[in-house]
Amino acid sequence: MNPIDFLTDLLNPDLAFLPKALAVAVMSSIVCGVVGTFVVLRGMAFIGDAVAHAVFPGLAVAFVVGGNLVIGGTIAGVLTAVLVAVFSQNRRLKEDSIIGVFFVAAFALGIVVISQAPGYAGSLQQFLFGSITGIPDSDLYVVGGTGVLVLAVIFALHKEFVTISLDRESARAMGVKVFWLDLVLYVLVTLAVVISVQTIGNILVLALLITPAATARLLTDRLGIMMLLAPIIGGVSALVGLYISWSWDFPTGGTIVLVLTAAFLLAWFFAPRQGLIAKTWRRRTRDRAVEAAPPAAEPEPDLEPDLEPVNTGAL
Structure with missing residues (x-):
């Protein structure tokens, strides 16, 4: 399918789910790109994966009772995050240990809850791998409103987040x-994570949070530019992934992740400063410059003979 046909399908009233799917995918990618910038800077990739587990019981409960998935997942994720933050104050256990206990337990609870729903296998697959073509209008508004709220908080606390990301101990002392x-x-x-689960599912949501920010990190050393590039990379990858998925009948979530990964690999090899090719070229240029430099002049020999120390003890 060529891009014109894809654009025609987006405007086709009989395919109303397609523009909604595109809108949710792009909005989720933009929000994850901005939030993921701080996740990457702080080395919190494990957090994103753990949160995807934490929201699962809320999604499962909302599904079973017929409630809003975004609200259910948010409540479960926030409660689990509060528990992790509180229990992490005990210095006998590191934060990653607390996360491993609570977030995996939350995921297990979600599996138990979803197993009580009719059509258990199909429901579980929808949550794990996403179901972007079945998004209702209400979720579209919730995703948009939640995304705006997240971005507003990020920009309001931007300086504080940067401070604790660079040096937590100094920030605490200040x-x-x-x-x-x-x-x-x-x-x-x-x-x-919650607003992205329907796009690519619990298992793949970490890629939407981490990969655009990691790709932007390879392209720039400036935080402001990184926060601009990450959502752009995520949004464009979501658009391209949805186009490929719709054209060749591939799973949407998996296709978006593969496009994100391809962008990361391109940056890894071809980034102007941090790319592998650029680093290799600079190293070879430096080595050639060292080889071509004239040898350093040897110091002239000392022609004066060494004098024996005078033994004053016999005088």
């Missing part, structure tokens, strides 16, 4: 409320 900022960031990650 009086910055590190605990509360950590909690807010966990909640923002939770919201970003």
Whole structure:
């Protein structure tokens, strides 16, 4: 299918789910790209994967009772994030250990809950791998409103998030409320994951959160540009992935992730400064310059004979 046919299908009233799917995919990618910038800077990739597990019981409960999936997932994710933030204050256990306990337990609870729903296998597959073509209008509005809220909080607390991302101990010494900022960031990650689950599912949602930001990190050293590039990379990848998925009948979530991965690999090899090819070229150029440089002049020999120390003891 050529792009013109895809555009025609987007405007076809009989395919009303397609523009909704595109809107949710792009909005989710933009929000995840911005939030993922701080996740990548702080080395919190494990958090994104864990949050995807944490929201699962809320999604399952909302599905079973016929409620809103976004709201259900948000409540479950926020409650789990609060538990992790509180229990992490005990310095005998590291944060990753607390995350491993609570978030996996939450995922297990979600599996137990969803198993009580009719059509258990199909429902589980929808949550794990996404179901972008079945998004109702209400979820479209919830995703849009939640995305705006997340972006507003990110920009309002931008300086504080940068401070704790660069040096947590110095930030604490300066009086910055590190605990509360950590909690807010966990909640923002939770919201970003929840609005993205329907796009690519629980299993693949980590890619939407991490890969665009990691790709942008290879392309720039400036945080502001990174926060601009990450959502652009995510949004364009979502558009291209949905186009490929619709054209060749591939799974939407998996296709978007593969497009994101391809963008990351291109940056890894061809980034102007941090790409593998650029680094190799600079190293070879430096080595050639060293080889071509004239040898350093040897110091002239000392022609004066060494004098024996005078033994004053016999005088």
